[in-house]
Amino acid sequence: MNNLPIGNDEDADIALDIEAVQRIDAVPSILRMICKNTGMGFAAVARVTEQRWTACAVQDEVNFGLAAGGDLDLHTTLCFESRAARASIVIDNFHTDPVYHGHHTAQIYKLGSYISVPIILPDGSYFGNLCAIDPNPAEVSNPRTLRMFEVFADLIAIQLANEGRHQATEAALRHERENSSLREQFIAVLGHDLRNPLSAVSATAELLSLRKNEPDLVKIGQRLKSTTLRMARLIDDVMDFARGRLGSGIGVSIDDVDDLAMALRVVVAEVREANPDRLLADDLVISARVRCDRTRVQQLLSNLLGNAVTHGAAEFPVRVRARIEDDELLLSVLNGGNAIAPESLSKVFEPYWRPATSKPGGGLGLGLYICKQIVSAHGGTLEVRSSAQEGTCFVARLPTGV
Structure with a gap:
């Protein structure tokens, strides 16, 4: 040996x-x-x-x-x-x-x-x-x-293939960032091709999560769910980044939304299910109709929560709050942990930016950039404040438009 x-x-x-x-x-x-x-x-x-x-x-x-x-x-x-x-x-x-x-x-x-x-x-x-x-x-x-061995071998094979695609995407992005004028077109095609295998992994994760009498299988299912959610966010961010850099910008479809609080609770539930060891506290009270792109606002919250779970300290809850104030939708996400350095606060919404203390595999650094683009497309603002005492809080303000 x-x-x-x-x-x-x-x-x-x-x-x-x-x-x-x-x-x-x-x-x-x-x-x-x-x-x-x-x-x-x-x-x-x-x-x-x-x-x-x-x-x-x-x-x-x-x-x-x-x-x-x-x-x-x-x-x-x-x-x-x-x-x-x-x-x-x-x-x-x-x-x-x-x-x-x-x-x-x-x-x-x-x-x-x-x-x-x-x-x-x-x-x-x-x-x-x-x-x-x-x-x-x-x-x-x-x-x-x-059969147990065969199922586990198949799961490992699928995960290895997806991990390979994930690593290939990251490597391609790093290379394109440095020296390729065709970066955005390449990313768009690659991101599209990456969507196909996710459905198989997601379905397998759902089946395993239903085996309530076999807690080990449920745990594996939850981890697979977390992986597929991370990859889905990565693909969405890459595609949106490509569209933005190609000049078309992030598209929004504005409509009257009466049940935005419910739509946001769905996002919180998905993130909570994918991260069962993290505490998420939500306080979503949206008492009026909001003119917005429901899917994009869900993506905004999903990215903010993903950032909080990734970079926040596990011993502190992630707190989500939504209110209507002065004809604006206020959406905030707060996490505890190390503060963002003052000199870095102006960089957090730049593409590819990640904290110096971030862990490997924490993403490509596109999530907050996409958040900024979504808020801007709605005519709103996105701000961040961070301190060791209060934690890090992102606050989005979107006009209700009604």
Whole structure:
């Protein structure tokens, strides 16, 4: 169990694959659930190429001794055979199995039971295997267990594909930002193509969230929902940014809206469901008709809430307030945590701006820029104030127009 001498290019690719797997929040829960449901002591997501077997994520309850990033000699593993056949391998008991009795893999690693299911990406390429092992026999060949592995392998494959698209979008944006005069056209096409896989992931997340008697599955579903919501916001922001830079601006469809408070509560509920560990307090009282673009105002609130959840401290609630005052709709979002530096307050609505303290993967820095454009398209204003004592508060003022 070591790092085998492979070329630098493959080392770099494998490192990126490990990072991609570890960015999927649901993977640790999946591996724990596998060990719990099968009784097996070691489960892993492995990257398997023609030359190499590398652990990307592991759950080790039997001191097997292999951590994420560790390699096994490919030809000592059964994943080598699984990859060649593009098929699952399931062994309840090596000692009595008619095919794998005496197999060198069991002898080398002192295994009693084994299961390995291919992880095949949506484009048909072979990523690796979702596998589990144990020194003792285990009943893993039953249809329920095999189906569980297949569902989890498919979920990981979908998430890897979407993570790849997400990373490709970020890389493309960084490159285009520096040296491409055709940046906006490229982003618009790419953003459109990114929408298609979200529906499959969203549907899967919804199904898992309904399994109330299986809390681990519900937790995975909630994390998938959070991921799809983040990607949907990213795509919307990218598309709006492209339209704005192409000269058409952010379009709004103004109409009389009598139930704006209800529409905003839907947004709060979506963000609350996608972030069950965060406290969102809403006080939405809109007592009059508002002339606005309902969908755009929902997007405005969604982006402001997403910013607050991402950059606010988890120990403080995010507070949302809406009122009609002096023929204006006032919409505010407040979060606690570190204050925005005074010299940065004038930059927060610029595209690509992100706080110096922001965490990796926190977005492209377009959300607040889009908010500013939406408010401007309504003839309103968007301001921010921030202090360590009061937190950070964004206040949008839109004329009711009635």
